Amino acid sequence: MEYPSIRYANIMTKFGNWFVARFNNAMIRGGSILLLIVLIYHSVIRELYLAWLKNHYYYHGFLIPLISFCLVYKSRGKLIKCENRPSLYGIIFASSGIFEFLIENFFINDLFLSSLSMLIFLVGMVLLAFGKEYLRVLLFPIIFLIFMIPIPNFVFDSLIGPLQLIASKLGEIFLRFLGIPVLRDGIYLQLETLTIEIDKSCSSMHSLIALSSLSCVVAYLMVETMKKRIVVVASSIPLAILANGFRVVLIILLALWKGPVVFDSFLHPLSGKLFFLAALSVLVFEAEILNRANRPLKNIILSVRFPHRQKK
Numbered sequence: 319m320e321y322p323s324i325r326y327a328n329i330m331t332k333f334g335n336w337f338v339a340r341f342n343n344a345m346i347r348g349g350s351i352l353l354l355i356v357l358i359y360h361s362v363i364r365e366l367y368l369a370w371l372k373n374h375y376y377y378h379g380f381l382i383p384l385i386s387f388c389l390v391y392k393s394r395g396k397l398i399k400c401e402n403r404p405s406l407y408g409i410i411f412a413s414s415g416i417f418e419f420l421i422e423n424f425f426i427n428d429l430f431l432s433s434l435s436m437l438i439f440l441v442g443m444v445l446l447a448f449g450k451e452y453l454r455v456l457l458f459p460i461i462f463l464i465f466m467i468p469i470p471n472f473v474f475d476s477l478i479g480p481l482q483l484i485a486s487k488l489g490e491i492f493l494r495f496l497g498i499p500v501l502r503d504g505i506y507l508q509l510e511t512l513t514i515e516i517d518k519s520c521s522s523m524h525s526l527i528a529l530s531s532l533s534c535v536v537a538y539l540m541v542e543t544m545k546k547r548i549v550v551v552a553s554s555i556p557l558a559i560l561a562n563g564f565r566v567v568l569i570i571l572l573a574l575w576k577g578p579v580v581f582d583s584f585l586h587p588l589s590g591k592l593f594f595l596a597a598l599s600v601l602v603f604e605a606e607i608l609n610r611a612n613r614p615l616k617n618i619i620l621s622v623r624f625p626h627r628q629k630k
Contacts, residue, residue: 347447354443359419359436365429369468374519378528382466385535389459400451407450411442433467458538465531474523481521481559488563489516489570496567498574512573520569522562525594529558533601540605550605554597561597565589 370379415438490502501508533554537547
């Protein structure tokens, strides 16, 4: 008696062999995989598009597939040298992705899980059509696509509150450092003439998501060792929070100078973009320093010396 699981595995194996034999050109196989993903996951792709369009926290989602494609194009030289040996292990990943998609579609209806199943299916199809060497080169561009998926609501809600508090605390610290009297009550900053609420748009969540995604690209392209890459990616989190703290203080200073009208002016969103670019520049500079002369991370840290003041 043939078990259903064995029968299914045999069917998928025959499909894999037929696919490789039928589409022996790499470009045709790659296009066929993309077409197959669009046919199966068209509803997921549509939901992702609407999420990017309606949620300002995920405007960068439009750029993530484009950046991933550019990374694949940049690696075309490595792909040409890879040995084309399709692996039947791809059946496991492709089947898992389809199974997760069906379960989610009929019972859970969660965009994060359905999008994740699409990436798992993509990994399986790359293995099935090209093999392990191709997947090794394409793995980072595929994993990078995770940043286009909106964070689940329960995770987002659990992070937004603490980030608002951190932003208000940083605002209080910087204002006191500048000699401006301020009283903080939770996410509210009380000044002599203004009471300011640090709302969700000032929580640094948007810049945190965008900067952490770009930090992976910076680390992948500019840094060679894994330890240094982890340092670059990890540093993007405090860097985004700190940049947002400076932004909050700048807006408050402008409000004290020009009045509350600043909060509704173009300066509010513009300041966010400027400080995000500044944080990204610092991140690129950090990656360049870490990768300089390919020295170990410990030696780079120990080589930093601060000039001593000369005694008169």
